[in-house]
């Protein structure tokens with residue numbers, strides 16, 4: 001019922017030329033089995049979008065205001081002008097290094113949805129929170145905050161990425177069982193807020209040191225509908241290996 005969605009998050013990697021070369025090589029190889037995409041640095045978005053026929057191209061962030069005195073920021077309108085329809089919001093690196101909060105994630109989610117774009121909203125607990133056994137509380141609160149005042153009719157197209165911070169770029173992946181349990185809990189939270197029908201349509205990704213060989217088993221989990229992938233999305237052969245693994 002829910003089409004899987006796998007998106008690479010390139011972070012601050014790849015020049016425009018490198019991004020275009022990657023897309024030329026990988027775009028023809030992605031299959032119908034899933035929605036495949038990459039989130040690129042801002043500068044590479046326009047040319048990546050022009051090059052991609054099959055891959056969706058996402059921004060890694062956007063501002064919550066329409067325009068104004070926000071030096072260094074990019075608006076939704078600017079993304080729309082170059083045809084970008086997808087945006088990652090609330091990635092833990094933005095929360096950790098750039099002052100992103102539950103409130104700004106919420107403001108950005110509303111801004112993105114009200115302009116017709118689709119957010120991939122990241123939630124996830126830190127290692128300390130995981131070890132303290134408060135994952136459920138943290139992730140439920142992040143989910144509640146991110147989608148506060150969002151209209152149910154917009155919710156269906158939202159993608160949520162569960163990314164335990166302790167698994168990002170560390171080589172430590174959550175077991176499929178942990179990932180499934182938290183994704184099911186996120187879906188339950190969405191259901192409490194927007195009803196079961198909406199919750200059944202929302203796609204929930206797992207992210208955190210996903211490797212091509214583990215993708216299929218991950219996606220066999222009932223509440224995991226895709227993956228947000230950092231390191232393994234950067235090399236062409238590794239990205240194509242994910243496509244092949246999914247079959």
Ligand code: PEP
Nearest residue numbers: 168169207208209230231
């Ligand atoms: C990410 O950046 O969202 C991520 C999951 O990274 P990695 O796959 O490298 O852990």
